Amino acid sequence: MASKNELRRYRANLADELHSAAIYETLARVEKEADRKRTFAELASSERQHAQVWADKLRANHQRVRTGPSIKTGLMKALVRAFGPRFVLPSLAAAEFADRNKYAGNPDTAKMSADEHHHASVVQAMANDGKPAATKGAEIANAESWHRGVSSGNDLRAAVLGANDGLVSNFCLIMGVAGAGTQNKAILLTALAGIIAGACSMALGEWLSVTNARELAKTQIQKEADELEHTPEAEEHELRLIYRAKGLDSEEASRVASQIMRDKDKALDALTREELGLDPAELGGNPWSAAGVSFCLFAVGAVFPAMPFLWSSGQFAIVQCIGLSVLALAAIGVFTSLFNGRSAGFSAVRQIVIGLAAAAFTFGVGRLLGVSVS
Missing domain, CATH: 1.20.1260 (Ferritin)
Structure with a gap:
């Protein structure tokens, strides 16, 4: 047994x-x-x-x-x-x-x-x-880029986390204002302002992040191109060392490096991928599409806790806000289970507990500030 x-x-x-x-x-x-x-x-x-x-x-x-x-x-x-x-x-x-x-x-x-x-x-x-892959060396290079390919460019993970940012931040904002005893109209306006401000901030941050990453990548690639133009022997030596480090014997590493260096474009592509760890075809993605996606995902998540204040008010609206946010947190937890290796139930419960804890904290701070101001 x-x-x-x-x-x-x-x-x-x-x-x-x-x-x-x-x-x-x-x-x-x-x-x-x-x-x-x-x-x-x-x-x-x-x-x-x-x-x-x-x-x-x-x-x-x-x-x-x-x-x-x-x-x-x-x-x-x-x-x-x-x-x-x-x-x-x-x-x-x-x-x-x-x-x-x-x-x-x-x-x-x-x-x-x-x-x-x-x-x-x-x-x-x-x-x-x-x-x-065309050669054994290229196969090894592809294996080395495994981690980058798996851990980056994951649309599903980015979508879930973007929506989670909007949900938790606006949920906490609304609960903080509600804790201070603010009227329903003011809470709704605060929630809408939180959606717009947060979405714009996320979009701007994403645009700057991707743009800076692209500019840095282009600068590094240009430097690599200059080195390839003026010191090709040194660059071939670097390629040879890279493939030796990946497990090829000296003779095969030299053969692969020599074959790649016959074509300057292929050599630059190989050096960009192997030495710099960059994908020349992507360079971090499109900053405008990244900004647009970030804006929309944040707004989608942030709208859930604000919705009850459109048709309700007072304590009943707050209860609905909490209930709707809990459901959204659970859904996000289930989605995160797709890529975190945990069960859907565990991920959902963890997401709910953390979200409620953050909201309770801001509600308490709002209540203290509301009492002290009044």
Whole structure:
């Protein structure tokens, strides 16, 4: 009979494998390209086989096996259907990368461990539009950029966190003003001002951040281009050292570096990616679109706690504000569970507790200030 900890691990692994299988099956149904559709179907089949292993272990220990979809699974499937595979692939690639070693070191799961590493590589390649590497050196370079590709450019994470900023900040602002005993009209005006001011601030901050990042990247790339023009031997030596550090032997590193240096454009691209850690095609994204998205996401989150004051007033409006904000906080918590590795329930409860604690603090400060001023 397995121990309680082992049974808990079996259940967690079963849930993870069922979740992955369901997502890959949905991706296979939605995907239009035949090769990618077939790959998703193969991944789903592999995950189902893994799930069967853990289900068999639970049954062998006379445990009930639950195979129904979780809230997280249903939410991810809905996102796939609504926005398509490419919207969720970065989050999926991040999850596969984080879990690639979860079966390592156990002889009983050696094959599954190898499968997980393979899945992580495949999903990452598909998240990068499946662009093949031309050389072994390029493959290593692609592996090195894994962390940047997974951790950056994640639209889902940015959307959730942007909406969370708007929700929590305006919820706290409204509760602080309400705590001071302010009239309903003043609370509503404060909430609307908070939405506009916060959204504008977020948009401006995002625009400046992306613009500065792009300008810095362009400056660094230009310096690299100048060095490539005036000291090509030194740049080839740098490439050779980079590929040596990535695991190539001296001869192959020299061959790859020499081949890349034959084309100045390719050499600059390689040096930009390898030495500077930048993607020449992106350079931080478009500052105007980033600003617009930040404005909208903040406003969407901030509008929830303000809505009750449009049709209600007094204590009843405050209660509705708290209730609506709690629901929104729970929804954001569920969304964050898609990329933080936690369960949907845990993430929702944590989000609610933190949001309510912040709102309670500002309400208390508002009450103290309101009493002292009056």
